[in-house]
Structure formats: structure tokens, C-alpha cells
Amino acid sequence: MDVPDASHGPVVVAEQEPEQEEQEGVLGEWASRVRKLTGKQGDLLRQKLITGLICRHTAEILEYDSAEAIDSELPFKDLGYNSLTSVELRSRLAADLGIALPSSLVYDYPTPAVLARHIVRDLVGAPDPEAVDAVLAGVEDASDEPLAIVGMACRYPGGVVSPEGLWGLVAEGGDAIGGWPEDRGWDVEGLYDAERGVPGKSYARYGGFLQGADGFDAEFFGISPREALAMDPQQRLLLETAWEALERSGIVPQSLKGSRTGVFVGAMT
Incomplete structure (x- = not known):
């Protein structure tokens, strides 16, 4: 997984309130790491961190060569998941994160990237205000455009699926x-x-x-x-x-x- 260049902005570690420390006592190490990341760069790293965790487990469960071989935008069913392996992924993530996850996880959130976004939202709630402002500014800048392409999908010969x-x-x-x-x-x-x-x-x-x-x-x-x-x-x-x-x-x-x-x-x- 590529990690964003830290030169774009500092990653700030938030001071924990006593109540948060008690809550993180029952959370997994990965969940605690996600919650400590703040700022615009922190939002990017949260997504990278959880996506990387999902891809690592996927590589181990489905016997891929490495986590880097997993396309995080590819549906779980195309990666090779079935009902048994999807439950194993759910169990591994629940153990790492210390949170309850539904057995229908890979069907409710069909790709590693989509699942990672859900988990991050579940752990930290709303995204950082600075990140929201940056996204909204980009939307406002493009508001005069007659057409915006926000998502694409394709299948082509040669094994092209994205x-x-x-x-x-x-x-x-x-x-x-x-x-x-x-x-x-x-x-x-x-x-x-x-x-x-x-x-x-x-x-x-x-x-x-x-x-x-x-x-x-x-x-x-x-x-x-x-x-x-x-x-x-x-x-x-x-x-x-x-x-x-x-x-x-x-x-x-x-x-x-x-x-x-x-x-x-x-x-x-």
C-alpha cells in the first residue's frame, strides 16, 4: 500500500480524554491507532491503514502472494470470497479492531475500499472538519462544470476489470x-x-x-x-x-x- 507523503501536512496525535482512554482499553490496537490520527493527513492515513489491514487478511485467507496483490476496488466476490471465508475475514477484523461486525460484512460493503471507509466512520465518526472543507471547496470549484464523472467501471479483454x-x-x-x-x-x-x-x-x-x-x-x-x-x-x-x-x-x-x-x-x- 502507498503511504501519503507526510510533507503535505503534519499528522497530529490527539490528546486523549480519560473517558476515551477507558474506551480504548477494550478496543483493538488497530482501532486505537486509527483514533489517534487527526487532521487532513490523518484522514488519508486512516483509510490507508484499514484498507491495508483488510488486504493483508484477504491475502492470507485467500492465499494471495501478498497484500499488494489485492485490488482494494475489486468486489470481494471477484477476489474469491465465499460464505465461509467472508466469516473468517469478519472474525479477524473484529479481533484486530475490538468492535462488533456483522456476518454480512462483505455483502453490505462489497469492496475492501468501501469496507474500510465504513470501519473508519464507525471508529471515529464524522471526518475531520478541515478535510470536509477541502472536499466541499473542490465541489464548489467544479459546480460550474456541465458534467462530472464521479465513478466508472469496465470489463475489457486482457483481464482488465477496472x-x-x-x-x-x-x-x-x-x-x-x-x-x-x-x-x-x-x-x-x-x-x-x-x-x-x-x-x-x-x-x-x-x-x-x-x-x-x-x-x-x-x-x-x-x-x-x-x-x-x-x-x-x-x-x-x-x-x-x-x-x-x-x-x-x-x-x-x-x-x-x-x-x-x-x-x-x-x-x-
């Missing part, structure tokens, strides 16, 4: 072309024919394919398994990316119910 991943692929000049996927029920060998123009055949063995197209959390979206199988895969991806874009923008999806909200989608095959 805007950051797309930028990395482009910046590095990567190649997103690969072999035919083997998770779609295709007769991979039977599809190939060296001669062009043969009906139902392809003379190429490579292309730009999305990975994990067969993976979909139907229960999360209230869809039956049978209905999910009958859906066009692009419909499933649309549901996932629409939800993810809201998560990344910090918008509570339920808050849009009944609102005048437009949905604009781009898809290509």
Missing part, C-alpha cells in the same frame, strides 16, 4: 489478445478451421475475450440461477459494472430509487 487496469494496459502497451476461453462451453478444437469462410468455423485461434464471463452472483441481484443462465452474458456484466460504478463513486445505490437518473451504457462485440 479503469486503473485499462490505463495500465494502455500505458504499458500491453496485448489483450489471447486464446479462446475454455469456460464458455465451446468446442475449442472443433471451432477451428484453417480455411477462411467455412460456416460456423474460425480460421484464427486468438481474439480479444473477456475473462470470467461465466461468473455471476445471481443471488446478490435477486435473480434465480435458472434465470441467470438464460440471460445474455452482457446483461450480467451490465448489472455488475453498473453496481460497481456506483460503489466507486461513493453513491448508495438504494438512494437512487425513484430518482430522475439516466443510465448510459456502451457495449461492443
Whole structure:
């Protein structure tokens, strides 16, 4: 995890009131560290600290090489969590932080970054006034803009599952072309024919394919398994990316119910 440059401002350790000291006696060490950070830089470090803790446990539980291998913006289900491992994450975090956490943690707060923000708010309450003023100032400066992009989500060939991943692929000049996927029920060998123009055949063995197209959390979206199988895969991806874009923008999806909200989608095959 990258730690913000301390030159942007001092991290002030708040003097503890007696009541706070008594309360922190039952809190975990991590919770105490979070509560001691104040100021604008402290708000950034709180988020980094808890996100790092979540990623570290995720790497251990799901056997990733390191915490750095965890994309904190990726949904827990895409990282590999199931009902058992999600309970283990909840138990580990509760032990480290000394606070009660619901068993539905990874479903209520679907990404490590979103979960970290919730935990920080739960531990310290409202953010520092200076940080709030800075955010509001930025919003006011942009108030004259006709349009603001506050969240994006995408899926592209080459294993790209986020805007950051797309930028990395482009910046590095990567190649997103690969072999035919083997998770779609295709007769991979039977599809190939060296001669062009043969009906139902392809003379190429490579292309730009999305990975994990067969993976979909139907229960999360209230869809039956049978209905999910009958859906066009692009419909499933649309549901996932629409939800993810809201998560990344910090918008509570339920808050849009009944609102005048437009949905604009781009898809290509």
C-alpha cells in the first residue's frame, strides 16, 4: 500500500480524554491507532491503514502472494470470497479492531475500499472538519462544470476489470489478445478451421475475450440461477459494472430509487 507523503501536512496525535482512554482499553490496537490520527493527513492515513489491514487478511485467507496483490476496488466476490471465508475475514477484523461486525460484512460493503471507509466512520465518526472543507471547496470549484464523472467501471479483454487496469494496459502497451476461453462451453478444437469462410468455423485461434464471463452472483441481484443462465452474458456484466460504478463513486445505490437518473451504457462485440 502507498503511504501519503507526510510533507503535505503534519499528522497530529490527539490528546486523549480519560473517558476515551477507558474506551480504548477494550478496543483493538488497530482501532486505537486509527483514533489517534487527526487532521487532513490523518484522514488519508486512516483509510490507508484499514484498507491495508483488510488486504493483508484477504491475502492470507485467500492465499494471495501478498497484500499488494489485492485490488482494494475489486468486489470481494471477484477476489474469491465465499460464505465461509467472508466469516473468517469478519472474525479477524473484529479481533484486530475490538468492535462488533456483522456476518454480512462483505455483502453490505462489497469492496475492501468501501469496507474500510465504513470501519473508519464507525471508529471515529464524522471526518475531520478541515478535510470536509477541502472536499466541499473542490465541489464548489467544479459546480460550474456541465458534467462530472464521479465513478466508472469496465470489463475489457486482457483481464482488465477496472479503469486503473485499462490505463495500465494502455500505458504499458500491453496485448489483450489471447486464446479462446475454455469456460464458455465451446468446442475449442472443433471451432477451428484453417480455411477462411467455412460456416460456423474460425480460421484464427486468438481474439480479444473477456475473462470470467461465466461468473455471476445471481443471488446478490435477486435473480434465480435458472434465470441467470438464460440471460445474455452482457446483461450480467451490465448489472455488475453498473453496481460497481456506483460503489466507486461513493453513491448508495438504494438512494437512487425513484430518482430522475439516466443510465448510459456502451457495449461492443
